[in-house]
Amino acid sequence: xxxxxxxxxxLTQEIKDSGLWKTERVITTPQGAKIDTDKxxxxxxxxxxxxxxxxxxxxxxxxxxxxxxxxxxxxxxVRFICGTQELHKNLEAKLSEFLGTEDTILYSSCYDANGGLxxxxxxxxxxxxxxxLNHASIIDGVxxxxxxxxxxxxxxxxxxxxxxxxxxxxxxxxKAIVTDGVFSMDGTIANLVAVCDLADKYDAIVxxxxxxxxxxxxxxxxxxxxxxxxIERIDVLTGTLGKALGGSSGGYTSGKKAIIxxxxxxxxxxxxxxxxxxxxxxASLTVLDMISNSNDLSTCLKENTAYFRKGLKEIxxxxxxxxxxxxxxxxxxxxxxxxxxxxxxxxxxYVIGFFFPVVQRGKARVRTQVSAAHTKEQLDYVxxxxxxxxxxxxx
Numbered sequence: 001x002x003x004x005x006x007x008x009x010x011l012t013q014e015i016k017d018s019g020l021w022k023t024e025r026v027i028t029t030p031q032g033a034k035i036d037t038d039k040x041x042x043x044x045x046x047x048x049x050x051x052x053x054x055x056x057x058x059x060x061x062x063x064x065x066x067x068x069x070x071x072x073x074x075x076x077x078v079r080f081i082c083g084t085q086e087l088h089k090n091l092e093a094k095l096s097e098f099l100g101t102e103d104t105i106l107y108s109s110c111y112d113a114n115g116g117l118x119x120x121x122x123x124x125x126x127x128x129x130x131x132x133l134n135h136a137s138i139i140d141g142v143x144x145x146x147x148x149x150x151x152x153x154x155x156x157x158x159x160x161x162x163x164x165x166x167x168x169x170x171x172x173x174x175k176a177i178v179t180d181g182v183f184s185m186d187g188t189i190a191n192l193v194a195v196c197d198l199a200d201k202y203d204a205i206v207x208x209x210x211x212x213x214x215x216x217x218x219x220x221x222x223x224x225x226x227x228x229x230x231i232e233r234i235d236v237l238t239g240t241l242g243k244a245l246g247g248s249s250g251g252y253t254s255g256k257k258a259i260i261x262x263x264x265x266x267x268x269x270x271x272x273x274x275x276x277x278x279x280x281x282x283a284s285l286t287v288l289d290m291i292s293n294s295n296d297l298s299t300c301l302k303e304n305t306a307y308f309r310k311g312l313k314e315i316x317x318x319x320x321x322x323x324x325x326x327x328x329x330x331x332x333x334x335x336x337x338x339x340x341x342x343x344x345x346x347x348x349x350y351v352i353g354f355f356f357p358v359v360q361r362g363k364a365r366v367r368t369q370v371s372a373a374h375t376k377e378q379l380d381y382v383x384x385x386x387x388x389x390x391x392x393x394x395x
Contacts, residue, residue: 019335020355031055031247033373035350043350044378046368048247051216051325052297053373055247059290060283067282075275079106080264083275091281094288095252099214099222099239100231103260106276107269110211110240110251111137116269117207117238117253118145118176121262126174127167129160131190133183135209148172154183157194164202175202181210181224181237182217185359185367187326189217192228205235211251212326215244221291221298235259241280246287250280301325301372304379308370311383315390325370328354329386330363331395337364343393347385 001009015021026038033053035045054060067087077083092104107113114137118128124146130138133154142149150167152159160177167175177199179190192208199206210223218226221244225234236259241250253263263270291297305325312319318330331337337353344351344366355364370379389395 019338020357025350033371033375033378037350040345040348040350043345043348044374044382045350046370046382047351048369048371049212049243050247050371050373051244051301051369052291053371054244054287054290054297057246060246060286063286064279064283067278071278071282073279074277077275078271078273079275080271085275085278085281087278087281087285088276091276091285092252094285095254098288098292099237099254100226101234101237101254102257104252104254105260105263105267105270106281107251107253108273108276109242109249110209110238111140112269112273113238113251113253114138114141114209115144116141116263116267117236118142118147118178120267121259122147122174122176124148125172126176127170127172129163129167129175129177129204131155131179131183133186134178134180135184135211138178138180138209142178147174147176154186155188155191157191157198160195161198161202164198164204168202175204176207177204178207178209181208181213182324182326184212184326185354185363185365186320186328187212187322187324188320189213189224189227189322189324192224192230192234196230196233199233206233207236207238208234209238211238211240211243212324214239215287215291216301216325217323221295241284241287245291246280246283248280248283250276250284297372301370304372304374304376305370307376308368308379308383311379312368312386315383315387317386317390317395327368327370328365329368330365332362332364334361334364336393336395337366339393340366340389340395343389344385347388349382349385 027035029036035043071087075083095104118141122145126147128142128147129150132151150163152163213223215221225231236255238253320328334355337355341351341353351366354367
């Protein structure tokens with residue numbers, strides 16, 4: 001065997017021996033509040049990003065079918081060659097209107113949006129100041145950029161200001177603060193008011209990845225910038241169509257037109273990736289209409305989230321406080337998180353243990369996620385299963 005393969009085989013075994021091996025479960029049904037796998041049926045799904053329950057919505061499926069009939073399956077091209085349809089421009093305009101921004105550019109995913117952002121708008125003369133709990137796509141995007149890098153502790157405004165001071169004293173031309181709007185592992189919301197205040201004080205721009213905020217929080221479901229009342233103060237928003245907004249794929253960068261213009265000309269993940277599928281664009285337009293015209297789903301999601309959080313606390317689980325439908329149950333131990341997830345599977349509840357490298361060592365958890373599709377009866381069943389599992393495992 002070649003040296004490289006010996007190395008990878010050893011690494012694989014080390015991951016297994018440490019209890020950090022991740023196994024994919026195979027789902028045999030559409031996404032929903034209840035799902036089947038190839039080994040279990042009738043599972044209540046408590047770990048999907050399907051916040052509004054739209055992943056298998058009939059109206060959205062009809063829009064996708066109409067889209068493929070009208071616009072085709074794919075474009076076999078990047079946008080600037082022959083991959084821009086009227087449909088793409090309509091979706092970009094609709095997202096800008098919905099988010100309250102000047103312009104929007106579509107990507108294949110939010111990972112690509114973040115991957116193609118920083119190296120395009122920043123150089124070695126500039127600085128990036130990033131929250132320590134930012135998503136992996138931000139971290140990878142920052143790595144591609146030659147700007148001076150700073151990292152501050154999660155939501156710690158004192159550390160953020162110290163980083164801004166240093167960047168200013170170092171003569172950095174552009175200072176960019178980047179943060180998740182909602183931190184995906186904790187469900188906590190960034191202190192965007194304070195972030196924007198510091199940005200104003202130190203002449204910095206603010207970049208927010210709001211993949212877990214859009215379609216979930218804010219009175220109009222516009223996300224963390226609406227929730228915090230700073231819509232006009234954010235320079236760049238990146239986000240996904242693959243979570244609350246239908247659960248398929250696709251992402252975007254939205255914000256000040258001057259930034260979007262540069263991205264269309266220079267962003268490598270935009271220029272060298274296929275156009276977003278017409279199926280996704282068609283369905284996404286329908287999703288935006290649905291959530292703009294009715295607050296029924298958002299009301300249900302808020303009620304379900306509050307109910308579930310209250311129930312877990314009453315049982316005695318250690319959860320991270322908040323109002324977001326991401327509800328982490330902290331075990332802190334990697335093996336314990338997997339044992340809890342397996343015990344819940346025995347009780348027909350689908351959850352997953354999260355551990356290093358997805359979260360920091362010693363911060364293992366079972367991350368549960370509430371959906372508007374869940375009924376109160378289902379949530380009661382899940383809470384009772386968690387209560388039994390706590391007793392059986394001695395948590």
